[in-house]
Amino acid sequence: MSWLKSWRKQAAPLRKLRGRDEQSESTKVALEKLAPPITHFLGLVAYLQLEVFEAASRAVAAAPTLEAKETLSTAAGLALDKHQAFTEEMRRRGLEPFQVMQPFTPIIDDYIERIESDDWLEGVLNVYLVAGLFDAFFSELAGGVRDPYAEVAREVLDGTTGREEVAALLAQQIEADPRIGDRLALWGRRIVGDSLLVARSALVLSENKSQDDESIEPVFSELIATHIRRMDGLGLTA
């Protein structure tokens, strides 16, 4: 897992993110190798969005103010919209959504359980970071999926997320109490490793055996860079 061990070292020079059009040659090659078949891709993204929706809903339920409830319920609704866009596409293909998602539930459920927190703000940070990581990861990956729907999937994943408002909510709390920032910085570091591991395992599960650490590395390096940017934006050390 060289990509995981060395992420902090690598991350620094990557802070300046390349635009999508300038996607590096190595990333392009990696994506073509890694991309799962469209059905697996749909199952993965649909179930992950459902889990983001569930995580956001939990944060709605635990929110201490109505303002926070508004922000988080908007984010929950947008994740659910994405989920439903993917399940509609499955139905259009004559597939039952629950059957398509089923193979990916154990690994994702296990992950969600690991990152779940009883602390409301840690839960909100989960929504922000996890949704951000996976939208970016699968949007990149869609670039390698050989199917006309891949481009649509990319647009869905890149669409409105309501995350700016979630970030503002977190930033507000962090500004009010520096100890919150320290705690959330630790939490952010904890969940990024798990998130990358699940992204990798999801690829293995999708039965695309060709990937190895070398081809995954550039994709994950970009992901880590976007993660750091999100943490920076909150004033947290990644």
Place this chain on the structure above:
Amino acid sequence: MSWLKSWRKQAAPLRKLRGRDEQSESTKVALEKLAPPITHFLGLVAYLQLEVFEAASRAVAAAPTLEAKETLSTAAGLALDKHQAFTEEMRRRGLEPFQVMQPFTPIIDDYIERIESDDWLEGVLNVYLVAGLFDAFFSELAGGVRDPYAEVAREVLDGTTGREEVAALLAQQIEADPRIGDRLALWGRRIVGDSLLVARSALVLSENKSQDDESIEPVFSELIATHIRRMDGLGLTA
């Protein structure tokens, strides 16, 4: 609370529901007396839909199968859509949604806490019955609200709910095990009283002091009739 004590007695002849166009004269009069100002109406319906969304989300999280998750997340999304339609209308009027909803949160939160259940199927029945009762109640009530938006609000409340699928999910479980039906019949009887009480308290909170048990009675009788129809539809004794 004569309307509450006598509901079982009254309910029988009401099983044949009047269509909306045949709304009785007494109901019309009652609605005009009862209807709160538009801002209070918006605060009430928006917060109730948010709570239906939360209840449905809890049921999604606890669902034992992906099929059930699909059904319940659709219902959750539709309640959230309604909530968002109402908060958009508040913003259009230059009002902050959380401020408009705030006065109605204690009574509704208290109610939600009372009807919450650790049992997944009881939670699903809550979503089905509570959302059904309140959509119908506030749709009726909109008929007496003096504001151009009232008609739109009515359409929003009468819109797609995803509840037929929730009912099918419950019916499936009840058919599979008659003991589930017995338990759910009891649960349904338990929550209807609380639901009607909160509907009544919501009206009092909205500072419309003119209502009394007599004017509320016809409205609640109709509500109870629709409740009984929902229970009948599940094969449960109301």
